[in-house]
Amino acid sequence: MKLPLPTRKSSSGNGNGNGNGSVETTEETGPSKAEKRANAKRAVVHHSAKGGTDVAGWVDTRVNGSGIYTAMLTRKVPKGTNWFYTLGSATMFIFAMQAITGVFLSMYYTPSATQAYASITHMTNDVFMGEFVRGLHKWGASLMIILIFLHMARTFFFGAYKYPRELNWVIGVVLIVLTMVMGLTGYLLPFDQRSYWATIVANNITASGPVVGPYLADFLRAGPDFSGTTLSRFYALHMMVVPGLMAALIGAHLFLVVKLGTTAPPWVKAARPKGARPVEMVPAGVPSSDDGEVPFNGNGSATNGSAPTNGSAPVVADEPAEAPEPESPEQGTEGEVNS
């Protein structure tokens, strides 16, 4: 943004001369006032914490969302970021597709042992685009498994699970397990021979597990025998429990991705400016002694590092330049809620 200095000068001059009522000055005042307002508005939108008169600004004052929004969008991805780094978001995209197609399928599906099969037949043959949407959901499951495993392979071979991203790896592994659980529970729902017998075997395998195996199998079956309740139980797990868990964990996963940043490919090195390195590198024995924990401050720099130059720095730096001057009375009435 450019500095609105000239405008301000002329406008303040006009403000003083306004009482004289000269024609030229009033003509000049109009545009300059409007410009001022526009500037103020722009500033309000950008610095939403101060409030605003437009809808976006109104909402933003209350949720303070634009900070998060700017932080997410303007954050930098490290040098060397390549196509391998799209696998995670692609998996999330498929998850969203599964959620959407799943909602549409649930509109026609009846989770009862007697009607499930018929409802699938109906939606496949009679419902507009029914088989297409079923196909999207069915093959989406396979694609999601492939993508999530590729994403994990990338993370593994790039060593991206190491400090400071250990926790995100753990969340990711849980998400893989939950994705497999989705595959297992969803497989029964069409209730044809294939899914029925495969589920029986899966349940018998579960029951063969030590200690908790038999109890877990009983829980999945909803009793000692396979019944109609088993189907509705799988339906509830597939529709609500597991997707809910997954959505929450994906949220946590993303939060950590934004907070910690994505890794660069391990072979990409930043060329270091000479001389800057050795002196600052080891701060005279402060934290490196005991457990070797270095707190991570979210900017990709150690806490005892240098000045906070990071992804969000430019936004902060812009602030003083754009901030409207509160000296003139018109500015004050412009809806500025200084808190």
Add this chain to the structure above:
Amino acid sequence: MNGREKEEYLREYEQLKKKGKAFFPYAIMKDSVMFVLVAAVLVFMSLLMGAEQGPKADPTTTTYVPRPDWFFFFLFELLRVIKPPELTPLATVGIPTICMVLLLLLPFYDRGPERIPWKRPVASSAGVLVIIAMAYLTYLGAVAGDPAEIAEATEPQYEVGKQITAQSGCLACHAIGKSGVHGGLGPDLTEIGTMLPRAAIKRSVAVGPGIMPGYADLGEKDLNAVADYLASLD
């Protein structure tokens, strides 16, 4: 990683980030291209292969062979690799559980600072081996023969029992001669007639010992035919 290495990593990462591009629009652009690609593949698959519906689930007839979705093949085939019945729980629950725990705790025992794959020979070769093993087991599962046919000839009076045995999906887990699954979930039935008396065979089929499902639903007549056929195998 000790504190010094951690700090060094963070510093290096900060440098890399400074030299990087903004998430919007550069990373978003790549992600979007990937979205379009994935969506196109998905639509293509759905249009090409659709979603066929098999015969309705029927607990009374067991003509369908249990087969999981392809991404569970590697687990399913693991059961066939581990042959002795007493080790079956190890294959069904033990190994997958151990692998999951190892995977989950990976960052806590692999704490070295090195991230370049070819400088981490142990981790990388373990990863490659796991991928090869899973791919191989998935392949085995995909090419497993149709378990609803028994090629071996039998005497005419056992022909009915042979048909029922084949149609009931026994060969998904058992082997009879060259048919079925060798080293599968269940024991080899090629010479079962010499190992068990007919009554024991019949009881096993009806009840389903261990992880085997019971086939009492076949009815007395079919059970007898199956038992007659199996008892004739020697």
